[in-house]
Amino acid sequence: MPEFGVEKDLEVYNKLLDVFPKEVFAARNFIxxxxxxxPRQQECAVAVLEQMESYGITPNSQTRFLLLQIFGANSHPTRKYQRLMYWFPRFKHTNPFPVPAEIPSDPVDLARLCxxxxxxxxxxxxxxxxxxxxxxxEDGTMREHTHLVGxxxxxxxxxxxxxxxxxxxxVEGPFPLWLxxxxxxxxxxxxxxxxSENQEEVVDHERCLYYPLSLDLELERDLGDDDSFDVDDVEEGPIFAMCMTGSGDERTLGMWIRGLQVASPVLTRTPVLFRLSSGPRELGPAAEREREPQGEEEEPEKRRMEQ
Known part of the structure; x- marks a missing residue:
């Protein structure tokens, strides 16, 4: 179905369920x-409904009519349909930042959306x-300019x-984002x-030899009632801007920095360091050989450009 581009077409799923013969697989009694x-036919129909669930396709009344006509009201495909119709309407509008159904194909519109x-x-x-x-x-060659959106x-x-x-x-990146x-x-x-200059060092009295150890126990609490957890506070620097481009080289990103200088002239006097990674690569023997050091021919990871 993905090969023909019909994996999100509800009418195609109903046509697939319509292939089953009617009133043959329905149970006649409780035994x-x-x-x-x-069982094999019911598993096949459940697999069709599970694929509809994975693609976010909500069944309609025709789907229910076909399942009742083929397998009956007490079958596993009908129960699967009932679960889909119970949960899908409840989770349909719970996301406060929904992703559009159709992702724009234009790179500029896609970058603006992201x-x-x-x-x-x-x-x-x-x-x-x-x-x-x-x-x-001038030499007759064609140079392609990629998009640059900030x-x-x-x-x-x-x-x-x-x-x-x-x-x-x-300037750091590239960082992946999935839509x-x-x-x-x-x-x-x-x-x-x-x-911070005024930041005082926090001393843990239980791990410092210069302070007496103290033990504070709450006898009314059990060890299983402790639901606290440790969080490592990592200090991160401020984020000034973000951008997306089709070519993450220093030349294109330097154009982005020059564009930011219009609103922030302080960038003209500030050194800019490019900390760019190589991006995702295919794992394999060839990739492992590329990751081996090349001696003096290896280019440094960080480059500096002062403007």
């Missing part, structure tokens, strides 16, 4: 219902720095304007966390 009358979903602020503004196009060079909120602009120019900013079966990659512009 046949108890011993799973015609950036708006992961933006921290609803007032964030999407800017298209470059549209996909083809340019003919997003930045007013709070991020003010945060970047107050950044210390002596401290570098980092249904579509995977896209985005890049972030951030800075390292600034250590």
């Amino acid at each position: 046949q219902s108890m011993f799973n009358h015609y 950036l708006q979903r992961i933006a921290p602020d609803g007032n964030s503004q999407v800017t298209v720095y470059q549209m996909p196009s083809t340019e003919e060079c 997003i930045q909120s007013p709070d991020q602009i003010s945060l970047l304007s107050s950044h210390d120019p002596s401290l570098p900013v980092l 249904k079966k579509t995977c896209v990659y985005y890049y972030v512009l951030r800075a390292d966390p600034v250590p």
Whole structure:
């Protein structure tokens, strides 16, 4: 069905169920219902309903009529249909950030949709720095320009304007983002966390030799009542902007940085470090050989560009 593009067509699923002969597999008494009358045929119909469930297809009244006519009211396919009709309407509108049914095929529209979903602020503004196009060079070769779409909120602009120019900013990525079966990659512009001068060191009295050990027990509580858990506080630097592009090289990302300098002139005096990963690769012997060090010919992972 995915090969022919009909995996989300409800009418096709009803046609598949209509292939079963009518009133042949239905149980005539409670003993046949108890011993799973015609099990292979019921398993086949349940598999069809499970595929509808995996693709999010809600059955209709015709599906119910076919199941009752083929297997009866006490069969496993009919019970599967009842469960689908019970849970699907309840979970249909529970997601506050629903994904559109049709993912846009245009890379600019897709990047705009993805950036708006992961933006921290609803007032964030999407800017298209470059549209996909083809340019003919002087030597007759054709150069393709990929799309470049960025997003930045007013709070991020003010945060970047107050950044210390002596401290570098980092361009990191690519980071994956999945929308249904579509995977896209985005890049972030951030800075390292600034250590607080007024932060006092927290001393654990139970693990310090300079303080007396104390034991505080609540006798009314059982050991099974302790539902607390440890959380590691990881300090992360501020995120100034995000972007999506079809080519994650330094030249394209440098164009993004130059576009951000219009709203934040502090970037003209701030060093920019590119911390780019190689992205996803296919695992195998060839990939393992590529990951071996090449000596002096290996390029460094981090490059610095001062503007």
